[in-house]
Amino acid sequence: MQNNRITQILGIQYPIVQGPMSWMTDAKFVAAVSNAGGLGMLGPNAGLMKAPKTTEALLSTMRAEIRKTKALTDKPFGMPIILSYDFSTMGALVDLIIEEGVQVALINQLDGIDYRPFMQKFKAAGVKTIFRAGTPTPQNAREAEQLGADIVVATGFDEGGTVPSQVIGTFSIVPQIADAISIPVMAAGGIADVRGVRASLALGAEGVFVGTVLLPTVENRMAESVKQRIVDSSAQDLLLYRTQPAYYRSLPTRLAHELVAMDNRGASRDELLEASKGGYGMRLGMLEEGRADEGYISVGNGISYIHEIRSVQAVINDLMQDFAAAQTTQHITHHAA
């Protein structure tokens, strides 16, 4: 396992991408991932403690965080186009990515969003595109391939964050998507140690797209007490409740218990979304020290095998150990020849 299509397309050392995570990314963290050989991605509210209120504020705060990231790494990094659900803001973000020379764009596909014009603009500008459907299907993967996506992410229900609307686990979705297309596939959802990486490759993926495993790291901006809580918890501790568009998972905070109770009483998805306080609930649960019970703590099923707070580099070295070993052998052979 040396270089493969993913490392070549993205211009990185190892085929590992850090998925954008609302509130939980900033320039320091993203640069740490890219400097460690993966691809870091800024996410919604990167580096912020309050969500920007206007499109102008969103664009200027993102531009500032992009520039800070560029100052901390000369390696490629990426950004998603969905930082807002407003179509014209997405268009402005596409322009920002191109103007600032961000090398990789994540096209998240959500219902009702026509991402085709964005894909065309990125292709014309030479920005690499990673396509990730909210709910992956062979059809939406094939469509992305036809439109010129460089890489497709197959996300299983095990993931942290907004999970796919269909309850199909990572083991079931990755081979199905890999069979459907010929461009490279990355596996996402519950991958938090080298066994998950090896399994992903065995299932037909050529790399991994991770979130949760990089949260309890020294460089992440999450509240320290929440990092420790993730280390101390297992998948069995997680609560699952309905929300928009489908379901959500949280460690058992007071708010998460209330949401489960509301769900059991038959509350609608919209009522549950409102009661979860949307993105603010994540900020309270994960970013602001001491307020976890007022919000929710979003993580994937991979938490069971996260046992300590480590540096980003240590996590990536661990997950990518087979690639690192192959690259060392290749290097030695090359020098001996």
Ligand SMILES: Cc1cc2nc3c(=O)[nH]c(=O)nc-3n(C[C@H](O)[C@H](O)[C@H](O)COP(=O)(O)O)c2cc1C
């Ligand atoms: C706290 C948290 C916030 C997330 N926020 C976003 C987001 O804003 N946009 C997005 O496309 N994905 C988001 N995700 C999903 C990640 O990009 C990635 O797909 C996911 O974490 C992979 O699964 P894993 O957590 O099991 O590794 C989030 C995930 C987490 C854990």
